[in-house]
Amino acid sequence: xxNKRPYSQARALLAIAKASLQSTFRSPSAVAFSFAFxxxxxxxxxxxxxxxxxxxxxxxxxxxxxxxxxxxxKSRPEVKLIRNESADAMTDELEKGKLDGVLRxxxxxxxxxxxxxxxxxxxxxxxxxxxxxxxxMKTAVDEANLSAMPQVSRVAVLNTEEVTNxxxxxxxxxxxxxxxxxxxxxxxxxxxxxFLNLRNMLVIKRxxxxxxxxxxxxxxxxxxxxxxxxxxxSFIIILGRxxxxxxxxxxxxxxxYMLVLAFIALFVFMGFGxxxxxxxxxxxxxxxxxxxxxxxxxxxAGTFFPITVFPEWxxxxxxxxxxxxxxxxxxxxxxxxxxxxxxxxxxxxxxxxGVIVYVLATRLFKWE
Amino acid sequence: MATEKNVIISVxxxxxxxxDFVAVNGTSFEVYEGEIFGLLGPNGAGKTxxxxxxxxxxxxxxxxxxxxxxxVDKHPNDIKKVIGVQLQAxxxxxxxxxxxxxxxxxxxxNVRIDKMEMLKLVGLEDKAKNKYKDLSGGxxxxxxxxxxxxxxxxxxFLDEPTTGLDPQSRRNLWDLIREIRAKGxxxxxxxxxxxxxxxxxxxxxxxxxxxxxxxxxxDNLIDQLVAKGFERKKEVKKANxxxxxxxxxxxxxxxx
Numbered sequence: 001x002x003n004k005r006p007y008s009q010a011r012a013l014l015a016i017a018k019a020s021l022q023s024t025f026r027s028p029s030a031v032a033f034s035f036a037f038x039x040x041x042x043x044x045x046x047x048x049x050x051x052x053x054x055x056x057x058x059x060x061x062x063x064x065x066x067x068x069x070x071x072x073x074k075s076r077p078e079v080k081l082i083r084n085e086s087a088d089a090m091t092d093e094l095e096k097g098k099l100d101g102v103l104r105x106x107x108x109x110x111x112x113x114x115x116x117x118x119x120x121x122x123x124x125x126x127x128x129x130x131x132x133x134x135x136x137m138k139t140a141v142d143e144a145n146l147s148a149m150p151q152v153s154r155v156a157v158l159n160t161e162e163v164t165n166x167x168x169x170x171x172x173x174x175x176x177x178x179x180x181x182x183x184x185x186x187x188x189x190x191x192x193x194x195f196l197n198l199r200n201m202l203v204i205k206r207x208x209x210x211x212x213x214x215x216x217x218x219x220x221x222x223x224x225x226x227x228x229x230x231x232x233x234s235f236i237i238i239l240g241r242x243x244x245x246x247x248x249x250x251x252x253x254x255x256x257y258m259l260v261l262a263f264i265a266l267f268v269f270m271g272f273g274x275x276x277x278x279x280x281x282x283x284x285x286x287x288x289x290x291x292x293x294x295x296x297x298x299x300x301a302g303t304f305f306p307i308t309v310f311p312e313w314x315x316x317x318x319x320x321x322x323x324x325x326x327x328x329x330x331x332x333x334x335x336x337x338x339x340x341x342x343x344x345x346x347x348x349x350x351x352x353x354g355v356i357v358y359v360l361a362t363r364l365f366k367w368e
Numbered sequence: 369m370a371t372e373k374n375v376i377i378s379v380x381x382x383x384x385x386x387x388d389f390v391a392v393n394g395t396s397f398e399v400y401e402g403e404i405f406g407l408l409g410p411n412g413a414g415k416t417x418x419x420x421x422x423x424x425x426x427x428x429x430x431x432x433x434x435x436x437x438x439x440v441d442k443h444p445n446d447i448k449k450v451i452g453v454q455l456q457a458x459x460x461x462x463x464x465x466x467x468x469x470x471x472x473x474x475x476x477x478n479v480r481i482d483k484m485e486m487l488k489l490v491g492l493e494d495k496a497k498n499k500y501k502d503l504s505g506g507x508x509x510x511x512x513x514x515x516x517x518x519x520x521x522x523x524x525f526l527d528e529p530t531t532g533l534d535p536q537s538r539r540n541l542w543d544l545i546r547e548i549r550a551k552g553x554x555x556x557x558x559x560x561x562x563x564x565x566x567x568x569x570x571x572x573x574x575x576x577x578x579x580x581x582x583x584x585x586x587d588n589l590i591d592q593l594v595a596k597g598f599e600r601k602k603e604v605k606k607a608n609x610x611x612x613x614x615x616x617x618x619x620x621x622x623x624x
Contacts, residue, residue: 007449007478015475019461019468026463206459206515208425210476211448 012212016220017227020194024228029193033185034232038178042240045174055100055129055136058082058090063105067116069140070105079136094121100129103137116144171244176258176330177303179236180323183262184297186229187269188276188290194221195277196286199368214367226266233262249337257333257340261347265326268350271357278364297323322353374401376523376554377422382431384417384578391417393578394431399523404545404555406565409575415558416456416527418575422556423453423525436522449477452516452524456531459512462501466492466511469500470518477519490514490544506537513544523554530564535614542568563610566590 024030057073059081064070073079082090082099093099104119120137122130146154198204198221207217237255240246248254276289300307300314301323307315318324329346332338340347377399384392392414399405407415420426421433424444433440435447460469470483487493490510495503503511509529516524526545530538538561545568549555559565565572566586574582574589582589 005478007445011478012476015472018475019464019472022468023461023463201462202455202457202459203461205425206453206455207476209423209448209451209453209455210473210519211445211478212476 007211009213009216012210013216013220013223016207016212016217017223020221020224021227024190024194024224030186030190030228033189034182034228035235037185038182038232038236039239041178042171042175042236042244045170054078054080055133056080056082056098057133058085058093058099058102060087060090060102060104061085062087063103064107064116065105067105069116069118069137069144072140072143073103073136076136091121094123095125097123097125100126101133169245169247171240171246172335173306173331174304175236175240175244175246176334177327179233179258179262180265180301180326180330181294181298181303182232182236183229183266183326184269184294184323186225186232187266188272188293189286190225191221191270191273192276192280192286192290193283194225195274195365196280196283199277199366200282205368208367222270225270226263229266230259230262233259247335249333249335253339254334254337258330260340261326261329261333261343264347264350264354265322268322268354268357271354271361274361274365275357278361278366297321300324302327322350325349375399376401376436377405377556378432378434379418379422380432382418382421382433383429384414384421384426385429390578392421392428395575395578395580396431397573397580397583399554399556401522401554402549402552403570404549404557404568406569406572407556407558407575408560408562408565408572411560413575414578415575419525419527419556419558423451424448425453449519450522452519452521454509454512454516454524454526454529456527460500460515463499465497465499466503467496469511469515473515473518479519481518486514486518489517491540506533506541509533509537509541510544513541513548517548521553523556524548526555526557528558528560530559530561535610536617538564539614 055078057079059065059070061083074081085093087102087104090099090102094102100122102121106117106119108115108117118137118141120134122133124130195204204217208214234255237246237248237258241248248258272293273290276286276293280286280289296317297303300310300318301321302318303323307318307324310318325346329343329350332343332346333340375398379398380396382392382395383390395414395418407418409415417426421428421440422435424435424440424447428440436450438447438450440447461472464472466487467483470481470486474481474483484493484496487496490513492507492510492514495507495511500508500511513524513526513529516526529545530541533541542564545555545557557569569586571583571585572589573580584592
C-alpha cells in the first residue's frame with residue numbers, strides 16, 4: 001500500500017465516535033437511563049398535570065336530575081358523578097373514603113322552604129375531597145340563588161382576570177427537571193462506566209497500539225456521548241411538546257437554546273464521570289460514587305419541586321449544585337422565553353463548575 | 369531462509385523498572401526480517417513488558433530499541449503505523465459486530481480495507497454480523513489476529529495468542545501465523561507452550577527474571593542440551609496424547 005497521505009486524527013476521531021455510539025445504543029442501561037427513565041416520569045406527571053384533583057360524588061338514585069345545579073356539576077371535569085348504585089352502597093363507600101360525598105337532590109312542595117333541597121353528606125375518611133366538594137356546592141348554590149335575584153340588590157361583584165396569556169402546566173416544570181436529571185445521569189454514570197469498562201477491557205490499550213492520539217480517544221468518546229445526549233434531549237422535548245403541550249415560548253429558537261444549555265451542562269457532568277472513572281477501582285465502586293453526585297441533585301436541585309419549598313437552613317445546598325442552575329436556565333428559556341444572554345448567570349455558574357471539575361479530572365483520570 | 373539477514377528489530381541493553389522491581393534487566397537481541405521469533409519464559413519473566421516496550425505501549429527505563437530503523441522514543445507514532453499488535457486479553461467493544469469493529473480499526477489506522485476479505489483470511493466470514501462478545505475463544509483470537517493485519521504491517525506482535533484454546537484451534541492458528549509469515553511479515557510471539565515454540569518459531573529467546581538465558585533456534589537449543597548428556601526419563605513413544613486427541617476428534621476448526 002503506497003498511500004502516503006498524512007495520518008488524519010479527525011478520521012480516527014469519527015471512527016471512535018461512531019463505534020462508541022453504536023455501542024451505546026446497544027447498552028440497555030444507557031437507553032434506560034436516558035430514554036425510558038425520564039419518559040416514565042414525564043408520562044406520570046404529564047397525566048397528573050392534565051387531570052388535576054378530582055372528586056368522586058355519589059348521586060342517590062331517587063334524586064332529581066333536571067335542576068340547574070346538577071347540570072352544573074355534570075359539566076365540571078373535576079367532578080366524577082356516580083349514579084347507578086344504591087344509596088346504601090354509596091354511604092358504605094363514603095365511610096371507606098372511596099367517595100368524597102353523596103348528594104341527594106329533592107323537590108319540595110312546601111312553599112315556606114326553597115323549591116330545590118340539596119343534601120350533601122361527607123365523611124372524615126376523605127376530608128380533603130369533602131372540603132373541596134362543600135366549597136364547590138356552596139358556590140353552586142349561591143350562584144343559583146344570586147341569579148334568581150335582581151342585579152341591583154347585590155352588594156358586590158368579583159371580576160377576575162389572568163395576567164399571563166398561557167397556562168403554566170405541570171409539564172412546564174417537570175420536563176426541564178427531568179431533562180436536567182437525564183443529562184446528569186448520562187454524564188456521570190455513562191462516562192464513568194464507559195471509561196472504566198474501556199480501561200478494564202483493554203479497549204483503550206488496543207487503541208494506544210494504533211497511531212491515534214491519546215486526547216482523540218477521549219474526544220471521540222465524548223463526541224459520541226454528546227451526540228447521544230442531544231438526541232435523547234430532542235426526543236424528550238419534542239415528545240413533551242406534542243403529547244403534553246410543553247411550552248416552547250419561541251418555538252424552534254427556544255428548542256435550540258435548550259439544546260445549547262444541554263450541551264454545556266453535559267460537558268460539566270461528564271467531568272464528574274471522568275473523575276469517578278479515575279477514582280473507582282472496579283465496576284462496583286462506580287454506583288456509590290456516582291450516586292453521591294447525582295442523588296442529592298436529583299432531590300434538591302429543583303427537579304420535582306422548586307428549591308423555594310425547602311426550609312431556610314437547607315437553601316444554601318441547592319444553591320451550590322450545578323443542576324439547580326441548569327434547571328433554572330431551562331425553565332426561564334422554555335417558559336419565560338428568555339434567550340441565552342438573559343440566563344448568563346446560570347451559564348456562568350455551570351462554567352465555573354466545569355473549570356473545577358476538569359482541573360480535578362485531568363489529575364485523577366487514569367489511562368490504564 | 370535467506371542467506372542475508374536484515375535486522376528489523378534491534379534491542380540493546382533494555383532495562384525496565386516498576387518502582388523497585390526490575391522487570392527487564394539489560395537484555396539485548398535482534399529480530400530478523402521475515403522470521404518468527406519466540407519469547408519464552410515463566411510468568412513474571414518479563415516477556416509481556418519487553419513486548420509492550422517494542423509495541424511502544426510502555427516507556428523503557430534505559431537502553432536502545434529500534435523498530436524498522438525507527439527509535440521507539442522518537443517515533444512511536446511512525447512505528448505504530450508499521451506494526452500490528454495482539455494483546456493478551458480482549459480489547460474490543462463487546463457489543464459491536466465484527467464488520468463494525470473493522471470499520472473502527474480501518475479508521476484508527478487510516479486505511480481502506482476489504483472487510484470481508486480480511487475476515488476470510490482468518491476464516492470468520494460467516495461471523496461478520498456477529499457481535500464480538502458472542503464469539504468463542506478461538507474465534508476471538510482469530511479476530512484479534514485479523515485486526516493486527518489491517519494496516520498491512522511489517523511486524524506483528526502476538527502475546528500468548530493460543531492460551532486457552534483447544535488443540536484444533538491452536539493448530540489452525542499456527543497455520544494462520546505461518547501464512548502471514550509466508551507473505552513476508554515478521555512475527556514476534558510469546559507463549560507458554562514449548563511444543564508451539566518448537567513447531568512455529570525460527571528462533572526463540574528464553575527469559576527468566578528479566579534476563580535472556582538462551583537465544584537460538586529450537587533445534588540448536590535441544591542439541592546443546594542433549595550434548596550435555598541430558599536424557600528423557602521415559603522413552604518417547606511414536607505418538608503423544610495430543611496426537612490421540614486430534615486423531616479422535618479431528619483437525620477441523622470447532623466453531624461452537
